[in-house]
Amino acid sequence: MTVESAESTPALGADPGERRTPPYAGGGAPLLGHAGKLLRDPLGFVASLRDHGDLVRLKLGPKTAYAVCDPDLVAALLKSPDFMVGGPLWETLGVLLGKGVATSNGPLHRRQRRTIQPTFRMDRIAEHATVMEEEARAMAARWKPGDTVDIGAEVFRTAVRIVARSVLHVDSIDERADRLGSSLHTVFSGLYRRMVLSVGPFYRLPLPANRRFERALADLHRLVDEIIAQRRASGLNPGDLLAALLDARDENGDSVSEQEVHDQVVSLLVAGAENVASTLTWTFHLLAEHPEQERRMHDEVESATGGRPVAFADLDGLIHTRNVITEAMRVRPGVWILTRQAAVDTELGGYHIPAGADIVYSPFAMQRDPRSFRDHLEFDPDRWLPERAAEVRQSAMMPFSVGNRKCPGDHFSMAELAIILATVTPRWRLVPTTETDTTARIGITLQPKRSLLRVEERK
Numbered sequence: 001m002t003v004e005s006a007e008s009t010p011a012l013g014a015d016p017g018e019r020r021t022p023p024y025a026g027g028g029a030p031l032l033g034h035a036g037k038l039l040r041d042p043l044g045f046v047a048s049l050r051d052h053g054d055l056v057r058l059k060l061g062p063k064t065a066y067a068v069c070d071p072d073l074v075a076a077l078l079k080s081p082d083f084m085v086g087g088p089l090w091e092t093l094g095v096l097l098g099k100g101v102a103t104s105n106g107p108l109h110r111r112q113r114r115t116i117q118p119t120f121r122m123d124r125i126a127e128h129a130t131v132m133e134e135e136a137r138a139m140a141a142r143w144k145p146g147d148t149v150d151i152g153a154e155v156f157r158t159a160v161r162i163v164a165r166s167v168l169h170v171d172s173i174d175e176r177a178d179r180l181g182s183s184l185h186t187v188f189s190g191l192y193r194r195m196v197l198s199v200g201p202f203y204r205l206p207l208p209a210n211r212r213f214e215r216a217l218a219d220l221h222r223l224v225d226e227i228i229a230q231r232r233a234s235g236l237n238p239g240d241l242l243a244a245l246l247d248a249r250d251e252n253g254d255s256v257s258e259q260e261v262h263d264q265v266v267s268l269l270v271a272g273a274e275n276v277a278s279t280l281t282w283t284f285h286l287l288a289e290h291p292e293q294e295r296r297m298h299d300e301v302e303s304a305t306g307g308r309p310v311a312f313a314d315l316d317g318l319i320h321t322r323n324v325i326t327e328a329m330r331v332r333p334g335v336w337i338l339t340r341q342a343a344v345d346t347e348l349g350g351y352h353i354p355a356g357a358d359i360v361y362s363p364f365a366m367q368r369d370p371r372s373f374r375d376h377l378e379f380d381p382d383r384w385l386p387e388r389a390a391e392v393r394q395s396a397m398m399p400f401s402v403g404n405r406k407c408p409g410d411h412f413s414m415a416e417l418a419i420i421l422a423t424v425t426p427r428w429r430l431v432p433t434t435e436t437d438t439t440a441r442i443g444i445t446l447q448p449k450r451s452l453l454r455v456e457e458r459k
């Protein structure tokens, strides 16, 4: 007997004046519900949900969750004050991010967001770009012709260094960037399991995987404590984001707690490094698989810079490069699943959503939906040329989200991604090797299983 038959769905539209209960997405197993599918084939599963409706009900173990599959309904969800950050993803991420800006809600979120926002203003991004240029050049200078590089690890290290040096002014980041990379890798894999199957006591058993997870998590927190302690000991105030976080005041005018400063730094380091790194890793793989797009990008960079190193001021002219990035984020997004929680008893698309309900949606499924994108699985950067982009339903492509939780690092990221690509391309071509495996490794974000590429010097 399936769960579907065990709990039959109340009739849709039995009373047109009543809000309807969303249809049940069939195929759940007893006890586990859809959790087994989400663990076995998460990408196939989230993409299949749209066949059951625009908004459907799921069972994750004992819990009911709601999946939003229609882009306009997702946009409505993100903009509605009736839904807050919460649900399986954010609850699970809480052990890592605590109550920083990415996980808090209400007045606390508004205050934390006000503290970080000025760092990401356009005029400040021009300052941060100097660090982006230096780090991109340092990465490209490390490689030797014929090297096989783990591009995922390379860009992660570069992204950590950029966020740490530019917005937090942490200069002694060398060994810490690698530590952060390997610890976050372990934590993100473990967190995905905990998100899909929240059976708390199991994860407290002294099993090797649980021990590895706990050690990596403790190391991440220790690393952030070290960064904060070092700044306090220096007595310096370079007027950066870390200084703003240390000086922040709560609504009573009192200094915020040490824990809050810690949680804010973790949130910025994790969000800033992981999302940029997964986007860049996929972009380099897509360019390796599409040499004609890589060649066009190279020609564009050469004609914009005349062979000198790329600078922030060149970015406006790099239209194809920007379209490559946007298209990579569409077809191979790192951020593939996001969740919310209903703050009150409410409705979405005419369906009743009870207070406290968990809501799930997948940018991966939305951005690869054939109803929204022609040739939906093709890597086609030209679809973002103005004359063609007008065809695309706006809500079908929201890689940085919308509403009050929209990514504050959107312009920062676009500058960083373009600078890194335009620094590497004039010097190197990256090509797949027999060891490359671009099957998606599922975690809180998506990454290729083996992101090995060979670097060939461009003649």
Ligand code: HEM
Binding pocket: 085, 101, 102, 103, 113, 163, 167, 267, 268, 271, 272, 273, 275, 276, 279, 335, 338, 339, 399, 400, 401, 402, 404, 405, 406, 407, 408, 409, 410, 412, 413
């Ligand atoms: C390609 C790179 C990036 C992508 C695709 C990305 C994507 C996102 C998305 C989709 C959200 C919203 C999540 C939700 O609605 O639940 C978000 C939030 C956030 N991002 Fe980014 N992000 C990127 C880079 C960055 C960078 C570089 C930083 C900072 C240095 C950053 C900091 C944050 C923060 C702090 C939040 C939480 C904002 C809030 O809840 O108010 N992100 N990001």
